[in-house]
Amino acid sequence: MKTRYFISTLIFLSLFMHLTIEWIIPFCETTSAYWYLAKERHYSEKTKVLVFGDSQIVSGVSPSLVAELEGVSLEEVLYLPKPSEQPEGILNESLELIPNLPNLKKIYVNLSPLNTSKNSITDAHKQLFLAFGNFNGNTILHPLLRRAYFSNLTDISWKVIVEIFPYFGISSNINRYVYDKSTQMDLSQRKEEFLSIKQSMEKEKGSWVWKSIGNDPTLNESEEFPNLNTAILAGRRELSMSIWSECLQVWEKQNLDVVFLRIPFSPKMEKDILQTKADVVGEEFLKTVLVGPHRSKVVVLDFKSVFLNEYQYFADLTHLNQKGRDALSSILKKKLFDYTHSSSEGM
Template sequence: MKIRYFIFTLFLISIFMHLTWGWFIPYCETTSSYWYLSKTRKINKEAKILVLGDSQIVSGISPDFFAEVEGLSSEDILYFPKPSQQPEGILVDSLELIHQLPKLRKVYVNLSPLNTSKNSVTDANRQLFYSFGNLTKESIIHPLVRKAYFTNLTDLSWKIVILVFPYFGLSSNLNRLVYDPAAQADVTRRKQEFLYIRESMEQRQGSWVWKSIGEDPSLQEEEEFPDKSSLVLAGKRELSVTIWRELAKLWTEKKVKVVFLRIPFSPKMEKDILQTNANVVSDEIFKTVTADFNKEQVAVFDFRSVFLDQYQYFADLTHLNQKGRDVLSLILKSALFDHAHSSTQGM
C-alpha cells in the first residue's frame, strides 16, 4: 500500500508541475524563455523552405526575407532557429522534421566559430535540450546525437526526470533568483522580454531582434572586447565537424539543397576572431561540404567582413539590431536572389 501511495503522490506532483511550470518561465533568462515558447511553433507540412540555426538567425534574418528572396509566401517558410543552438540540436530538429516536410526543397542554416568549437554555448545547448528539447526515438538511436547529449545512462535518466518533473529543468534559473542580486534586478526586463518573444512566435515565427523590448539596441564602439578572448573559438570540436558533414549529407540525400550562411559578428569580435584564427575550423567545413557536393546541392555565403566598422548595426557583440538586419537584408538579397531562382529552375 505504501508503494502505491508513493507512486500516486509522484504522479500528482508531476501533474502539478506540468500544469504550473509555465508560470515560472517569464522569470527565466532570455534563452530559456525562447526555447520554451518555441515549442508553440506550428509545423506547416506544406513548407518549402526550412531555416535552422541560432540567435544570429533569430536576430539577423526574418522569415519574410526568405519568402521574398525565394519568391514564396511566408506560409511556405518554416522558421526554426533557436538561441545557443549547436549542430547536434540542428540535427535533432532535422531528424524530427525530415519526414514531415514532403515539399521541402531548401534548407538555410548559419555556421560560425560558435558552433564548431567547444565553448560555453555548447554546454548551454546541452542544458537547454534537457530542459526543453523533445526526447524522440531519433535523438536516442542516432549515434551522433546520442554522443552529444547522452554519453551515459545518467544523462538519459536526467532527461527523463525533467520530462516527468519539469521543475528540475528550471532549477538553474530559479536558484539564481534566490542568491544572485543581478538576476533579481533583471526580473522586470525578463518578463518584458518574455512578452516580446511570445508576440514574435505568434506573429513572426520567433524572429526577434535580440534583447529588444520596443527599442532598437545599439552597440557602442567604446564597449570593450578583451584581446584574444575569442581564442576559445579557435579550437576544433570534432563532434561538431562530423555533425555538420552529416547534416549536409542528410539533406542532400533527400534532394534538398543546403545554403550555409556566415552571419557577421560585431567589428571588434570579428577582428579578434581574425587575430586568433578562430575562422579556420568553420572555413574547413565550408571547403569540405562544397567539395563533397556540387554547387547545385550545397552553397556557402560568407558575410563575416561586411560590417567591420559599423558598430551601429549591432545590438551587442554577436547580434545584429534592426538597422543591421535591414542593411544585411539588402546585401543578402543581392547575393542570394540569383542563387535562389537558379535553384528553382526546372522544379
C-alpha cells in the same frame, strides 16, 4: 500503503509542475524562455523552405525575408532557429521533420565558430535540450546524437526526470531567484522579454532582435569587453564536424538545396576572430563541401567582413540590431540575385 502514498505524491507533484511551469518561465533567463516558447512552433506540409540556426539567425534573418528571397508565401517558410543551437539540434530536427515535409526544397542555416568548436555554447545547448528539447527515438538511436546528448546514464536519467518533473529543467533559474540579487532586480525585465518573444512567436515565427523590447539596442564603439577572447573558438570539435557532415548527407538524400550563411559578429569580435583564426575550421569545412559531391546543391554566403566598421548595426557583441538586420537584408538580396543570375547565364 506507504508505497501507494509515495507514488500518489509523485504523480501530484508531476501534475502540479506541468500545470504551473508556464507561470515561472516568464521569469527565466532569455534563452530558456525562448526554448520553452519555441516548442509551440508547428510545421506545415506546405513548407518549401526550412530555416535552422542560432540567435544570430533569430536576430539577423527574418522568415519574411526568406519568403521574399525564395518567392514563396510566409506559410511555406518553416522558421526553426533557437539561441545556442548546435549542429546536433539541427540534425535532430532534420531527421524528425524532413520526412514529413514532402514539398521541402531548400534549407537556410548559419555556420560560425560558435557551432564548430567546443565552447560554453556547446554546454549550454545540451542543458537547454535536457530542459526543453524534444526527446525522441533519434536522440537515443542515432550514434552521433547519442554521443552529443546521452553520453552516459546520468544524462538520460536526468532527461527522464525533467520530462516527469519539469521544474528540474529550470532549477538553475529558480535557484537564482533565491540567492542572486541581480536576478531578483531583473525579474521585470525578464517578464518584458518573455512577452516580446511570445509576441514574436505569434507574429514573426520567433524572429526577434535579440534583447529588444520595443527599442533598437545599439552597440557603443567605445564599449570594452574585458573577457573577449575568441581563441577557444579556434579549436575543432570533431563531433560537431561529424554532425555537420551527417546533416549534409541527410539533406542530400532529400535532394535539397542548402544555403550556408556566415552572419557577421560585431566589429570587435570579428577582428578578434581574425587574430585568433577562429574561422579556419568552418572555412575548411565549407571548402570541402564546395569541391565535394554536395557542391551543386550548396551555396555559401559569407558576410563576416561586411560590417567591420559599422558598430551601429549591432545590439551587442554577437547580434545584429534592427538597423543591421535591414542592412544585411539588402546585401543578402543582392548576393542571391547575383548568384542566381550568374548560375542562369552559365546554364
